[in-house]
Amino acid sequence: MATAAPTEALLERLGSTRRRSEELVSGLEPEDLGLQGMADASPPKWNLGHTTWFFETFLLRPHLPGYTPADSRWGYLFNSYYDAIGARHPRPERGLLSRPVIAEVIAWRRRVDAGLTALLERLGNESGPEAEPLLALLELGLQHEQQHQELLLMDLLDGFSRNPLEPAAWVGGAGPEAGYGPSQVAGPLRWLDGPSGLVEIGHPANGGGFHFDNEAPRHRVWLEPYAIANRLVRNGDYAAFIADGGYERPELWLSEGWAAALAEGWQAPRYWRGSGPASGWEWEFSLAGRRPLHPEAPIRHLSWFEADAYARWAGARLPSEAEWEAVACAAALQAGADGCGVRIAEVDGLLWQWTASPYRPYPGFQPAAGAVGEYNGKFMSSQMVLRGGSFLTQAQHARPTYRNFFPPGNRWMASGLRLARDAS
Structure with a gap:
């Protein structure tokens, strides 16, 4: 998994990737954000939280000194399938998670984005083998979020298709x-x-x-x-x-x-x-x-x-x-x-x-x-x-x-x- 140096271009790609996830849900109503049409799908809000949990869990908590993580219980809610991390909320019941509300999830995303920027800036001042695995994890996180952007759209289509009003x-x-x-x-x-x-x-x-x-x-x-x-x-x-x-x-x-x-x-x-x-x-x-x-x-x-x-x-x-x-x-x-x-x-x-x-x-x-x-x-x-x-x-x-x-x-x-x- 080859990685690029922590340049301004990488910071911009991080920002644009994270922004796109939120742009995809910007036109939805609050009721839509918790929609889960079937067990295989996930609500839009959960996708936003899970991708944020990924960055926090694998990059910020272990590698950014002084970072303050979210409520530890959120890890149980937003872990998808990583058994080595711990137990998780049942997938078919993700649509029952009315809390945290979307405003709290968005605020969490902002804190994680700031932490990722700080981590990248610190890596930019370092050289040697220490930075390479962290940059590889960052790249994996970006690719992971892009995968969930596609999943979010497929999940949303499934959920809306079950409504007799056939909303767009x-x-x-x-x-x-x-x-x-x-x-x-x-x-x-x-x-x-x-x-x-x-x-x-x-x-x-x-x-x-x-x-x-x-x-x-x-x-x-x-x-x-x-x-x-x-x-x-x-x-x-x-x-x-x-x-x-x-x-x-x-x-x-x-x-x-x-x-x-x-x-x-x-x-x-x-x-x-x-x-x-x-x-x-x-x-x-x-x-x-x-x-x-x-x-x-x-x-x-x-x-x-x-x-x-x-x-x-x-x-x-x-x-x-x-x-x-x-x-x-x-x-x-x-x-x-x-x-x-x-x-x-x-x-x-x-x-x-x-x-x-x-x-x-x-x-x-x-x-x-x-x-x-x-x-x-x-x-x-x-x-x-x-x-x-x-x-x-x-x-x-x-x-x-x-x-x-x-x-x-x-x-x-x-x-x-x-x-x-x-x-x-």
Whole structure:
């Protein structure tokens, strides 16, 4: 996890990242800030508190002499899953936390921001190996907050979708939805041959820039010849799957997925609205409220089970994460990047893309020491990998080696799919 020196640019990035979290909730009402629609989601206020707790717990309490931390009980409220830190409030009950009120959380954020600035200024006057691990922790905290900005939006969409009034998070403007729309890839789907044979994937040790521990080490993988679609599957494509009885044909589904579809009553993607399979789907619910369903826009809010069933119906399959990364790296190099580990402006799509790969450690994977080592490694079970980034994702996370992961039944994320097939 390479880090930069504690410069004015780093201070500005810290400030802009922290401000953006608050800007995302600036148009919400107080009642919205405690909204938790389901156990997997968290209220906006909790996300603001948790990211602040992260900086205080891992940076300020142990490394800034004289820092006065928040009420010790707040650690119980805002710890997410760090067992090495201690017990925590049950996740499904985060919506019950009416206190601390938002004003107290914002005041806490101000104290932590001031402490981080003081710590950075102190590090700026130091040299040697002592500053490097603290700067790495700071970078991890910034990346962590950016992840929670995306989670906050996904959680908010879930919560608002459960209200019969279908409220918009951004009234009078599209907000983040401005980044989503019809595909920019014109024409019918085309198949592109991907790199095959012995290829390398994973973040290069000398690749520069930040990466999470689960993106490394770089290693070799053998890929048989394959082809990958030049674009994401679109709403119109998926509507044809529904019209052909896609949710009524168990032969298209894995057993666990078919059971989930029946139990949850799935008939279409998570936020589609309309009269149903018989009369069609005309609308989708979004952060900007109910909007017309555009047939040329990439299909979103699919579970892995749905993506897998669609691929089977289409006579194709999902790409492995190694295939996806090999293609993305080739595209990045063609666009002039120095290598697969560098950040590029966009990695081929507006949505996270499900892959066929279970979320498992790379050969030689070593989690970070201490409680921060729980960040990724402890979840390498019963999850599937998504690649690419979405219209809600911060640009710093749009790199070919980034590995997102969710359980296969989840579909509240900005997730879509791209098809692959074995070369004929």
